[in-house]
Amino acid sequence: MATTYDATTALIVVDVQNDFADPAGSLYVRGGAGVAERCSAEAWRASQSGAFVAYTQDWHPESTPHFAKDGGVWPVHCLAGTWGAAFHPALQVLGPVVRKGTNGEDGYSGFTMRDPITGETTATELEGLLRDREIRRVVVCGLATDYCVNATAIDARRLGFATEVLEDAIAAVNLQPGDEERAIDAMAAAGCTFGEMAARSAARAAARRAAE
Helix, strand or coil, X not given: CECCCCCCEEEEEECCEHHHHCCXXXXXXXXXXXXXXXXXXXXXXXXXXXXXXXXXXXXXCCCCCCEHHHCCCECCCCECCCCCCCECCCCCCCCCEEEECCCCCECCCCCEEECCCCCCEEECCHHHHHHXXXXXXXXXXXXXXXXXXXXXXXXXXXXXXXXXXXXXXXXXXXXXXXXXXXXXXXXXXXXXXXXXXXXXXHHHHHHHHHHC
């Protein structure tokens, strides 16, 4: 069924940035540009229904243990102030932006950052933005399914929010075969549900009617 929105719901758009969504990006996720377009359309629909819309954005310094060149696992990506860190041009930004990884942390979840050396976690301002607006339910979309979407959705459940993942507005890195499926299973095990955009839901309903 199509995802619904109201004033107690927030749409969280995760990391729809050039380095992930553009083929020229350093960590391109296949299908990322399409995700950007769908997230933009969904943000507009959510805002028109009175929902709160927030965005997360990787925003890394030049050197961080998060990067392979400094001992981590990832190529350099989303350097603060660069083209790669900017939101994809297909994405319309309709709400506040929460930047993560700003001091070199691992910034997988929109809610928390983790020091890659000590393991210490610190909160971003995202939870506060939601609590201030008395949000009870969140819908998560963006990039990538098996990393930042997964971590954000599971953190939202840990913090007590009813959490829905928009299946047709996410895409996976699949660094290892099966990563996407494992991420979906982990989100489901954490209590997340899965929805779809209104256009896809209507198309499926039409197809069912045509087949009857």
